[in-house]
Amino acid sequence: MSNKRFRQTPDHADIRKSSHCLLDCIREGIADGTFKNDADPYLVRSLLMGAIEHLFIHWHMQGMPQQKNSIENMLDPLIEIVLEGIRAKKEETGTTLYLKLEDAGAIGKLIQKKNGGTSSKEQSN
Numbered sequence: 001m002s003n004k005r006f007r008q009t010p011d012h013a014d015i016r017k018s019s020h021c022l023l024d025c026i027r028e029g030i031a032d033g034t035f036k037n038d039a040d041p042y043l044v045r046s047l048l049m050g051a052i053e054h055l056f057i058h059w060h061m062q063g064m065p066q067q068k069n070s071i072e073n074m075l076d077p078l079i080e081i082v083l084e085g086i087r088a089k090k091e092e093t094g095t096t097l098y099l100k101l102e103d104a105g106a107i108g109k110l111i112q113k114k115n116g117g118t119s120s121k122e123q124s125n
Contacts, residue, residue, distance in 0.1 A: 019049060029086075039086040047082050 006012050023045045029035040035044075052075070059071045099107070 019045065022048065026086075033088055035083075035086045036088050044082065044086055048079065051078055051082075 023041055026035065026039070026041040026044050030037055030039055030041060055071050055074055055078070
């Protein structure tokens with residue numbers, strides 16, 4: 001890929017097209033709130049493309065082995081690692097209730113009393 005003649009090949013054109021598509025997807029994710037708004041789309045694209053290129057070159061130099069950790073098996077975890085770093089954190093809605101252990105026991109007794117004194121195991125049968 002570092003050979004200047006590679007830039008005139010259809011393979012290079014395909015890589016450029018994929019690279020632009022990836023950049024557009026990252027920008028769209030930032031715009032719609034899927035990704036953090038301070039994520040740098042060029043840096044994210046470079047991380048993904050560079051890592052994939054490295055994996056491919058390493059795999060190719062080993063003679064394209066068909067092993068358990070093939071390049072295809074490494075792509076999903078690689079992409080997930082990068083995306084986890086830029087994914088916007090969603091605020092969870094709802095209420096979190098913190099109880100002391102003794103309060104939880106008292107609530108459990110109230111629920112049992114309300115249900116006629118039957119245990120939850122007896123209710124499910």
